[in-house]
Amino acid sequence: MATWWTTVDGRVLPKPLAGHPGLELCNTWAGWGEAHDDRHEYLRDYTYLPVLAASLGIMSDERSNALQRKAARHPDEAHGVLEETRSLRTDLYAALTGRATGAAFGRVADAAASGRSRQVLVRSDEGASWAHPTRPTLGEPLDLFVLAATEVLTSDRVAAVRACPGAGCGWLFLGSGKRRWCQMAVCGNRAKQASYAARSRE
Template sequence: MTVTFPLIGEPLALDLLNTEAAVGDLVADPAGLTAWLSAQAGRLTPVDVVGEGEVAAVQALRAAARPALDAVRRGERPPAGSLTALNEALAAAPSHRVLAWTEEGGIAADAHRPADPARRLAAELAEAVAELLTDPRVGQVRGCEAHDCVLLFLPAHPRRRWCVASVCGNRARVARYYARHKGDAQA
């Protein structure tokens, strides 16, 4: 079975939260998490082998991130347990920069986290959540307006209403069309 993700390319923290979609948990097993990590290529340190430990770490982090984001979006204090879980993930795999000469002839300063893959992945995702929670635009994060969609997005345009206009937007437009014309057919 191929796992597809309905919305990729939002801030990494939103992409993480969007792995819990109306159809279920898209990272419920190692295969689903591997597929999601592949879709996030270049945004996270690669994980060679994804196992149950990585799945559990990602799910726990996502469970802490959602109530924190919901509260911050409303201008409220996040639950203490959420902040504790996020801070513990960050502390479990601290980062430091490592300088290296690149093949292109320049110098790079990449982040290095000396931790096991599950802790490293959780820390990187916790960092993405922290960036979103402290972003001045966090109050602009929206939920898709489609009645059967639970995905979140950060709109680039203030009039954006759906996570994916060609999917949720089209379904909403078709539903409105049929609702308008249903009365005509019964008349």
């Protein structure tokens, strides 16, 4: 059965449908543009953030596990990062959909610059890559998601970013062809059913 979610390490997370990890953080909230409802929140506590990052391949399992242990030792700091992530997620969504105010875009730009300042260029099998050189900090997953999002913002892929029009959704994805929905089998079918029901009432 088609669903919006998947289970990773016992945590319910959004199914990776965006086509780029830079968009997936925005999809940890469902119901963009609608009344706030905590049922739409996937980031239930801080540990969901490093688990999501590792599941998408932008953080190693080792660093993710270390951060989950660190969050248990420093719960207040971890909660602060979680709140910062939720707030910046709104700005990222606005920037990726071309709706950001100057202030919102500025916050994204500041977060990207700050995140990059904590990385160094290291050799890799492909040549070189940016990496956090020290022991993982609680803010590292947010850095990684912001920097991944800026990869989209600074490329021609930003023109392909689409928001699913499904009720209670709004998830982002890189569109191609005639793709309109995050999942035709879920949001698309729900819309078809709603349209059919409305016509039947008429």
